[in-house]
Amino acid sequence: xxxxxxxxxxxxxxxxxxxxxxxxxxxxxxxxxxxxxxxxxxxxxxxxxxxxxxxxxxxxxxxxxxxxxxxxxxxxxxxxxxxxxxxxxxxxxxxxxxxxxxxxxxxxxxxxxxxxxxxxxxxxxxxxxxxxxxxxxxxxxxxxxxxxxx
Numbered sequence: 272x273x274x275x276x277x278x279x280x281x282x283x284x285x286x287x288x289x290x291x292x293x294x295x296x297x298x299x300x301x302x303x304x305x306x307x308x309x310x311x312x313x314x315x316x317x318x319x320x321x322x323x324x325x326x327x328x329x330x331x332x333x334x335x336x337x338x339x340x341x342x343x344x345x346x347x348x349x350x351x352x353x354x355x356x357x358x359x360x361x362x363x364x365x366x367x368x369x370x371x372x373x374x375x376x377x378x379x380x381x382x383x384x385x386x387x388x389x390x391x392x393x394x395x396x397x398x399x400x401x402x403x404x405x406x407x408x409x410x411x412x413x414x415x416x417x418x419x420x421x
Contacts, residue, residue, distance in 0.1 A: 291337040299334035347376065352383045360420040361388040364409050366395040389416065 381388040
C-alpha cells in the first residue's frame with residue numbers, strides 16, 4: 272500500500288490532498304507537473320515504465336493521482352478491514368525498497384489480518400513485481416504458498 276506517512280508530516284499530507292482534490296476537480300486531465308523526473312539508471316522499474324508498451328510512459332494526471340491516493344486510504348481503514356475473513360490464507364509480496372509504495376502498508380495489513388497472512392519482502396526496488404523480467408523473484412514464493420494452501 273502506498274504510505275505517505277513514511278515520507279511526510281500530517282500537515283503536509285493535508286495540504287497535498289487539498290491541492291490534489293482541487294486540481295482533480297478543476298483540471299482532471301492535466302498532467303501532474305510536480306511528478307519528478309525519473310533517474311533512468313536507478314532502477315529497472317523506471318526502464319519498464321518508459322520502454323514497455325504496456326506501461327503508461329507519461330506523467331500521471333491530477334485525477335489519477337488523487338484517485339489512487341484516496342483509494343489506498345479507504346482500503347486501509349479499520350472499518351473496512353473488519354470485513355476481511357480472519358481465516359482466509361493471504362499472501363502479500365512486496366519489495367523492501369519500493370520507491371512507489373512503502374512496505375509499511377503491507378506490514379500493517381498483515382498485522383491486522385493475523386496469522387493467516389504471510390508477507391514476503393523481496394530484496395528489490397521494483398514496484399512492478401509481476402513483469403516478465405522480474406516475475407521469477409515472486410514466482411517461487413507464489414508456488415510455495417499455493418502448494419501449502421492448495
